[in-house]
Amino acid sequence: MIVIAIDGPSGAGKSSTSREIARRAGWNYLDTGALYRAVTWLSLALDSAEPHAIIQGLKTSPIRFVSDPTKPQIFCGDTDLTEEIRSEKVTAAVSAISAIPQIRAELLTLQRKIIDKADRGIVVEGRDIGTVVAPHAAMKVFLTADLQARALRRDTELGAQHGAEAIGQSLSERDHIDSTRAVSPLSTASDAVIVDSTMLNLEETIERIWELLKERNLLGLPIVAILGRPNVGKSTLINRFLGRREAIVEDTPGVTRDRVSYECEWNGRRFIIMDTGGWESKPDGISVQVSAGAERAMEEADVLAFVVDAHVGALDEDDILVQELRKAKKPTILVANKVDGDSDESDAHALWNLGLGQPCFVSALHGRGSGDLLDLIVRELPEVGGAQAQDGYRRIALIGRPNVGKSSLLNALAGESLSIVDDVAGTTRDPVDSLIDFGGSIWRFVDTAGLKKRANQASGTDYYATLRTQAALERCECAVVVLDASQPISEQDLRVITMVEEAGKALVLVMNKWDLVDEDRRDQLDREIDRHLDQVEWAQRVNVAAKTGWHRDRLAPAIRTALDSWERRVPTSKLNSFLGALIGATPPPVRGGKQPKIYYATQAGIAPPKFVVFSSGWIEASYRRFIERRLREEFGFPGTPVQVAIRVKERDKEQG
16 A cells, blocks of 8 residues: 655645545545644534543544545534635644644544545645654655735635735744744755655646656556456467466466556556466366456456457357456457468457457467557556555665775675675675665665676676576665775776666766775875766765765765656756746757757756757757756756757657
């Protein structure tokens, strides 16, 4: 179950944003501010601000919150307070009641109960969600805006009755009370993403957070169930999708009995393929459970792929399964398998009679039509899937050449021996996943084998260790490249850094074994950094001594900064104001007697930040690098590669 924590001051847009994200994801929603307002209403009704009296009142008239984002409601006993808690009287008293420690403790228990009852996911908003209520939330957002923008929004909300200035004063006082109270003050969690909505409208704010959820794979992967009678080639088809022999295949019918899930990727979309046992209309013996499993897969899946053996054609049993598929009311793709040539295809057109639309002709054994089928499946995939793929922990890969101290660093961060450490280079061969609590957060670290040679030159265990390290790099969000500060920076070190940059990952450089660096080596290292690392001068650098644990506490802030930059989005208005001033001061160079005209720029994506600049003609690579350099000067981006592409509008041609 995924928990998304959204904190921030009044008027930043938390409620509207949280409700819409929960509605769009099909998750539950909790407005913790409404709980505090309900307690305040009860306090006013009891005419008492005494904690004992209020808590006694809560026992008599318990608070109940309806977590439906389309129509959230709150009750105190049998009284619906949804509208009443927004009154001026409650608003004026809520900060004082919210600051009472006993009340906060009582409501903390209630909030956690509501969160625990959520099924697939819940978006929780308030002022202490990421720091107190749900400190291990999969994603934490601190949504803020400047005081003037918040006052104008609240004034519009209230129908311009009070005036923005008076509302601004009220919000300022509320901010002060919330951020200075002794218990659970309003503060930004160390691992929260700060989203400033000052220059964003509601739709843009929602899109910004939705983009982060997608990038972190927190929306769940869609499930595609492969269904059909026994021996129609379901497992063979799955192996074709995966590109490897994963599902057991045999000519004997009924080899697959359990529902087995595999993660698949096609055209940048990841999803779960569920292999099912053969469905039978009149099962007996073990077939009863196999058929029941297939029916459960039908319920869980987001897309159904019904596989029929084109050589055998549709049987009466298939008609019964088609009726079950229709009852499921889910996108269904009819797959005609074992279509090896044109003659088979003409025969397979008879499957139109099943009433499931056009059959998709494939040969799972030979690969014919499998790409077209995957294209069709990807088009049907929903935005939010039923399979949770991530737990919300940030994925960090420790990489570097052998014997630079990667495993020692992992052990120093964990405070225990997680990886085998030896002076013999190449002790670690398999990537090892570890959840490590340090620097105020839990991180998922992967300790990888040292990269000795290029993968195509390595052999045996080194070759496979290199491939697994590359796979770990693809899976991670931030790569911590460990260098031995006591040794000269080598070609292998530079190749590892280039791998990270080309993979588009956030980067932190760790200079390990700093306890072995004397003054002469320090001067030499400075010269090496200037000479070799100018391509990644934007990378965060941390000096540590893994064996003693010296300065290990500096790694967490560096990783956070790099990840923050990696996921940063620049508002379009700010980006184009910057670009206009840049072009005005330094226009692009003339090429072939013509000066290309730059129209506008847009940020095409995050993780890493990618910018596309639209122009009337070809732009020199040196000017692209100049734009990137100035982007960094203006907006920061420490710790992440930044990609700038030029799109020539007339020819619709992009320069990478």
